[in-house]
Amino acid sequence: MSESSRSTTMLWAVVGATGTGKSELALRLAEHLRAGGNPAQIVNADAMQLYRGMDIGTAKLSVDERRGIPHHLLDVREVTEDAAVAWYQPLARAAIARIHAGGGDAILVGGSGLYVSSVLFDFRFPPRDPEVRARLEQELADLGPGALFARLQERDPLTAARIDMKNGRRVIRALEVLEQGAQTHGAALPAEPALWCERTRILGLHVDRADLVERLDARTERMWAQGMLDEVRALREAGLEEGTTASRAIGYAQALAQLRGERSETEAIAETQALTRRYARRQVSWFKRYPQIEWIPPMSEAADILAG
Numbered sequence: 001m002s003e004s005s006r007s008t009t010m011l012w013a014v015v016g017a018t019g020t021g022k023s024e025l026a027l028r029l030a031e032h033l034r035a036g037g038n039p040a041q042i043v044n045a046d047a048m049q050l051y052r053g054m055d056i057g058t059a060k061l062s063v064d065e066r067r068g069i070p071h072h073l074l075d076v077r078e079v080t081e082d083a084a085v086a087w088y089q090p091l092a093r094a095a096i097a098r099i100h101a102g103g104g105d106a107i108l109v110g111g112s113g114l115y116v117s118s119v120l121f122d123f124r125f126p127p128r129d130p131e132v133r134a135r136l137e138q139e140l141a142d143l144g145p146g147a148l149f150a151r152l153q154e155r156d157p158l159t160a161a162r163i164d165m166k167n168g169r170r171v172i173r174a175l176e177v178l179e180q181g182a183q184t185h186g187a188a189l190p191a192e193p194a195l196w197c198e199r200t201r202i203l204g205l206h207v208d209r210a211d212l213v214e215r216l217d218a219r220t221e222r223m224w225a226q227g228m229l230d231e232v233r234a235l236r237e238a239g240l241e242e243g244t245t246a247s248r249a250i251g252y253a254q255a256l257a258q259l260r261g262e263r264s265e266t267e268a269i270a271e272t273q274a275l276t277r278r279y280a281r282r283q284v285s286w287f288k289r290y291p292q293i294e295w296i297p298p299m300s301e302a303a304d305i306l307a308g
């Protein structure tokens with residue numbers, strides 16, 4: 001990004017827990033900016049919205065719902081492909097640079113904490129070692145995630161505290177990095193994060209816990225009512241179960257289990273609700289560490305935000 005672009009355009013980030021209305025606020029902000037002559041555009045930072053066909057379960061805006069505002073990095077991966085943050089970071093930054101070069105503000109919107117952080121802050125990713133990864137994947141299959149997570153806790157307790165022990169993929173990545181000689185995983189928010197783009201404002205959407213739980217539970221029920229099972233059935237035919245990332249997404253894994261006869265619909269919905277609530281708590285904890293964040297209500301007016 002050129003220095004002139006940095007000095008005349010803004011990078012906005014609209015973040016927060018799932019179900020807090022981030023997409024709607026980003027749209028209102030973009031519309032207000034565009035009405036004033038600023039050709040603002042939106043960049044997706046939701047890891048699961050990167051996937052084609054994963055629409056209902058991710059609350060992805062349809063083309064009509066985007067209200068004519070250009071959106072970047074939606075529907076750019078097949079469900080059989082992995083979506084890694086080290087792959088995402090340069091693509092998101094390139095999209096932002098193009099928007100800024102055109103004279104517009106870029107609005108990064110999403111709740112995937114590591115993806116958001118990789119764009120906003122000075123994140124650098126350690127290299128990969130296919131041989132080490134293959135060995136760790138075999139250990140995961142033989143020993144289960146608990147044994148590998150215990151090893152991570154012993155060697156890098158700070159990273160272990162930020163990873164779900166059931167997320168074997170992230171546990172393996174952390175151990176892979178350590179085995180290459182690093183003192184820590186590194187792909188976590190730095191203690192004193194330096195902003196990548198100097199003109200950045202980070203807006204965190206806050207909803208009271210009780211209200212958020214009610215929203216999330218109701219949204220999960222709507223997902224099934226709107227055809228979640230049919231969506232997953234079609235994605236299954238497209239290879240969903242072959243992917244190591246998309247197939248584990250909250251809601252999609254439970255719908256797959258229902259299709260296989262391993263869960264009833266009631267059980268699939270209840271499990272999705274419980275996991276979504278837990279995920280929302282982790283999201284809030286992640287974004288609370290941003291020293292620059294401004295917490296606002298979801299229905300804040302764009303004019304008030306710009307005046308702030």
